[in-house]
Amino acid sequence: MMHSMDFHAAMVSPQDKYRSIAPGQTIAFDFTPNYPGVFMYHCGTPMILEHIASGMYGVVIVEPREGYPTKVDREFVVVQSEFYTKPDPEGRKIGGGVLNVLDTERVKTKAPTYTVFNGRYNGLVEHPLVAKPGERVRLFVLNVGPSNTSSFHVVGAIFDRVWLDGNPYNELRGMQTVLLGSSSSAIVEFRIPDAGKYIIVDHHFANASQGAVGLVDATGGAESGDLEHHNIPETATPVEPEAVKGKLAFEGKCIACHSVGGGDKLGPDLLGVTTRRTDEWLARWLANPAELLKHDAEAQALQKKFTLAMPDQGLSAAEINHLVRYFHWFDARGKAVKAVE
Numbered sequence: 001m002m003h004s005m006d007f008h009a010a011m012v013s014p015q016d017k018y019r020s021i022a023p024g025q026t027i028a029f030d031f032t033p034n035y036p037g038v039f040m041y042h043c044g045t046p047m048i049l050e051h052i053a054s055g056m057y058g059v060v061i062v063e064p065r066e067g068y069p070t071k072v073d074r075e076f077v078v079v080q081s082e083f084y085t086k087p088d089p090e091g092r093k094i095g096g097g098v099l100n101v102l103d104t105e106r107v108k109t110k111a112p113t114y115t116v117f118n119g120r121y122n123g124l125v126e127h128p129l130v131a132k133p134g135e136r137v138r139l140f141v142l143n144v145g146p147s148n149t150s151s152f153h154v155v156g157a158i159f160d161r162v163w164l165d166g167n168p169y170n171e172l173r174g175m176q177t178v179l180l181g182s183s184s185s186a187i188v189e190f191r192i193p194d195a196g197k198y199i200i201v202d203h204h205f206a207n208a209s210q211g212a213v214g215l216v217d218a219t220g221g222a223e224s225g226d227l228e229h230h231n232i233p234e235t236a237t238p239v240e241p242e243a244v245k246g247k248l249a250f251e252g253k254c255i256a257c258h259s260v261g262g263g264d265k266l267g268p269d270l271l272g273v274t275t276r277r278t279d280e281w282l283a284r285w286l287a288n289p290a291e292l293l294k295h296d297a298e299a300q301a302l303q304k305k306f307t308l309a310m311p312d313q314g315l316s317a318a319e320i321n322h323l324v325r326y327f328h329w330f331d332a333r334g335k336a337v338k339a340v341e
């Protein structure tokens with residue numbers, strides 16, 4: 001069966017990038033996530049409805065370049081979706097139990113057998129999201145659908161910030177529920193007022209009764225210490241398009257051996273490289289390090305410090321130009337650049 005990948009975070013020609021490919025084939029493409037948000041991706045091959053109802057989807061979170069305007073203690077991703085099942089008419093079994101298959105009649109009439117958070121019936125009740133009283137919680141909520149609406153609510157909490165589609169420009173305050181159509185999302189934030197269990201539901205209770213329930217457990221089980229959070233600004237990015245391409249090339253090809261302001265790795269820390277080398281020298285080095293090492297005293301001195309000789313990176317003239325533009329950008333900032341981890 002053919003499949004494809006449709007990224008809502010991208011702005012690209014769907015006929016090209018989201019084309020269907022056959023089993024055994026691969027596809028690769030780039031896009032620039034121009035908008036912050038909580039975006040769905042999914043298989044876009046007809047019958048799209050059936051492919052999505054079979055679980056072919058996920059979520060991409062694009063953080064704002066400067067980070068979120070608020071600080072939180074906990075972050076969780078909650079994806080709501082529907083499953084439309086019937087026992088296999090051929091009577092096949094799985095793990096000793098009944099095998100369920102897609103019920104295409106139910107799919108067409110929007111009558112799911114299960115509506116769930118994070119892929120499991122009552123999954124977030126069995127494995128609650130854990131927090132502590134007084135903490136601020138940020139939920140990245142996506143309603144996949146494929147066909148029904150979610151009336152997302154947390155019992156006992158009020159969302160003091162809601163960013164529709166996950167973009168802080170789309171701010172609402174003091175919301176009890178957030179209405180999410182298929183492929184709609186929101187970032188919701190709230191403070192846990194007291195110790196207790198806060199029930200997460202789709203307030204369309206018929207949907208909740210099909211499994212779209214969960215808990216934020218703030219009764220004491222939460223760990224302290226270093227929590228993962230994203231209040232820090234996102235990786236700094238240049239504005240000039242050529243430098244942006246240079247940054248991408250650098251992160252793809254160079255960070256195994258180089259940092260920018262993070263100290264020497266297998267190769268030297270490149271912060272300040274445009275002050276110690278001319279553009280011409282850099283271009284010659286990047287085009288052919290071995291060649292320069294033969295004649296150039298500076299290159300030879302550098303090589304003495306590092307046991308490894310930098311392998312030829314097979315860079316085109318355009319890529320070299322992009323990389324040098326990127327070096328100039330970070331040297332103009334004069335600060336370390338946190339590379340992707």
Ligand SMILES: [Cu+2]
Nearest residue numbers: 003043045051
């Ligand atoms: Cu598919």
